[in-house]
Amino acid sequence: MSDRWDRAQVLGLAPDAAAAKAAGGIARPAGWAGTGCDGEAVWGECQGSGKAAYRTCADLAGPAFRCSCPSRKFPCKHALALLLLWSEGAVGVGPRPGWVAEWVEERRDRDDRSRERRAASAVKARDPKTVERRERRVDDGLAELDQWLRDQVAHGLSQAAKESYRLWDDAARRLVDAQAGGLSGPVRGLAAIPRQPGWPDRLLEEYAMLRLLVRAYQRRAELPQGLRDTVRARIGFTVPQDDVLSEGERVQDLWSVTGSRDIPQEQLTTRRVWLRGRRTGRPALVLSFAPPGGALDTSLLVGTEVDAELAFYPGAQPLRALVAERYGPAGAGTPDGTDVRGFLGEHAAALARDPWLERWPATLAGVRLARTAEGGLHAVDGAGDSLPLRLADPWRLLAVSGGGPVTLAGEWTAHGLRPLAAWHDDEGAVIL
Template identity: 40%
Template sequence: MVSLTLVRRDAINTVTCPHGRAVGVWSLMSLSLEQVVKIAPDDASVAAGKKLMGPANWQGLGHNTETLWGLCRGSATYQVKVDLGNLGYHCSCPSRKFPCKHVLGLLMLFAASPNAVSKGEAPDWLSDWLQRRRSREEKKAARETETAGPKKPADEGSQQRRAQARESRVSEGLVRFDVWLKDIARNGLASIENKPRSFWEDQAKRLVDAQAPGLASRVARWATIPRSSPDWPLRLVAEIGRAKLLLCAWQGINSLDPSLRSEVRQCLGWTISQADLEEQGEHVDDTWVVVGQWIDDEDRLRVQRSWLVGRHTNRTALVLQFSAGGQPFDESIVPGSEQRATLLFYPGTALQRAKYFKREGTVAAVTSRPPGAATIDAFLASVAEQLARQPWLTAFGAVLHDVKICPRNEAWLVVDRENRGIPLSGRDHWKLLALAGGHVFDLAGEWDGHALRPLGMYVDDGFRVL
């Protein structure tokens, strides 16, 4: 595997902003060519970036302990800059994609041919940009420090009235939704087998109007279930059953314990403020391995799903990031890397979703096997335990040790040492089979209760991003 080593400034005095985000500079970071591909906004950008990997497309290439730079020649000459402190970047081109093909091309070039980029002194146009970035970071940290102080007391009466108004609106919307579910049950699943996508989307829009966007997203996804597999009726009934359970939980919300009450509200679409998250969430310090990542495009919203595993705690975490209008994600999370960090887990009974609270130390390539389940039965037992705590979970991070994959009829299975198997999502896994080379390996992925989406593998003492 071709690797790229990015050297960061020594973090002697790392400063942490009030919300935990480190604004110091790190020491060492390793990226593979596959990992560079993962930060691209789409496949077209990857293809365009690869066309710029040749040194003939560049002039003035260079790097130092802080930055990587180059002038890309094309219809015009563009200044391309990468901050090795946090993988921030800038290009003078007018592209609306982030990162653009020029930034990707420069990173790919450095990954594939590091000797083509000489070490040197940064040009003035790069130094000016880096200085402005550092200045903005310092000003932002100062503003956050100021706003973290005492605030003007909120109008508790107004807040309470707004909260009661939303709860009333949600309750009214859920009553109408319950009638819709009963109509489906009364008419039978055969009546909805050929319903258009709008049948589900219209109901989802009604739930959005009722201020229950979390439940609306679930209902919108039901449109993909009918006729998707031979057992689609069972899958749809299970989803309807979970939705009915959520309605019952809302009706008795005041009798639930605080953690489960928080889960129900989050499932319906309530968000948690940063202040409440820091006060009620759980801080977990560990060396966190990014074992998998994929991006889901939902209309004009991109959702990045990153699965992390703690080396010492064996905890699994799901970090979600959202981007609208083609904007870059806030955090740079590279699959196949690991770093000492503190994660802040959202309050509730699931303790699955988390966000970075503080990142420190070295960001390095994964060179030893991540923690995981020894058998598939052990993994499924952990899934059952999570569902017992929170029955509305829809995805689970998985690292399966010592497995192999094999085709079975028109599907693929991942099989463990006990010859127990679960299906893989998708129909083409010949590349995964070839990478394994006939040997057992560790497979990381996302389990949705029906199939495992492969996201990464540990084989031959190295981690490969899928």
């Protein structure tokens, strides 16, 4: 990690715009003491509001961060400011202080123990008796869900409109008990469907997709291997990372990081990072998880390109992947996009392979923003084809585009395109 990141890469780590702005205000050498770096870490002490200085350090291999300040943001403004100073060459090379060396060693030890636990868990999961016992429980749980779905339709959807969220929450809990946890989220999410005109149609559609998945699992022996892997994954059967790295499909490319989104839940925060291969045009999704307030993976920065080999999880439409090997430092670059027609073709082909796809990455090149007569915002390509945009605050995107063409990346769902990043000829990459 001897190559220093540029300012855009550092600010791409910021958890929000407020942290990035605050970091810029304290990224001054005069406010720091004891700074230093080596090939793996950066450290320093920043004078805070109290008597004691905040000890801040970053492990560049993660990257990971530690600061003695009380902030719950990861990375905090002090860690970002330290990295800004380092990127500008204001932090010299030197030996690690004891507190930095101790923290780095503790991180390495935790990583080793975590790998050992995953290996032990994988061995246990492969035990034939354990596998048979779980599959029997899943079979029973899905048979119960199948009957529950038929009962909901038989009783009439108007009856469901009078029910509280407990109707779906109880069904989701039973799926967790049956070790089919992959279905618990979609079932619980039925309670969140807006009660507005068209609600029964939407509920019936979701019921139908759930039953399709149940029936696919019950007839899994008849499915092609890729579709069988997809069905098992959506039921909740996981594939160990070591198996993905050793057996998964490998694709080497220059991967553009086109978007990132954090999804907070009760006990876990999920970070979705989207990539697109420059040579293959292939999309990929890298996930990371952390408890609320915990540090998520920040090694893939939106707006950068990474020369790497990805290992894909098995499935009919392989999308989720792990970074198996990196072949060089990340650099900046605008991803290659497509027009609206090309994107819709990609999505239709993916949906044909995996009918349960909830979202799909879009990278549109040369689109402009336009409003409909009803006030909705659309992305319009040169041929006049458009996609509806779904965003609560459009002003940042409007300001970046300035009426001109941009490359726009985001997540496509049944509700529209949620923009995540845009590239402008003058502004470069802008995270939305």
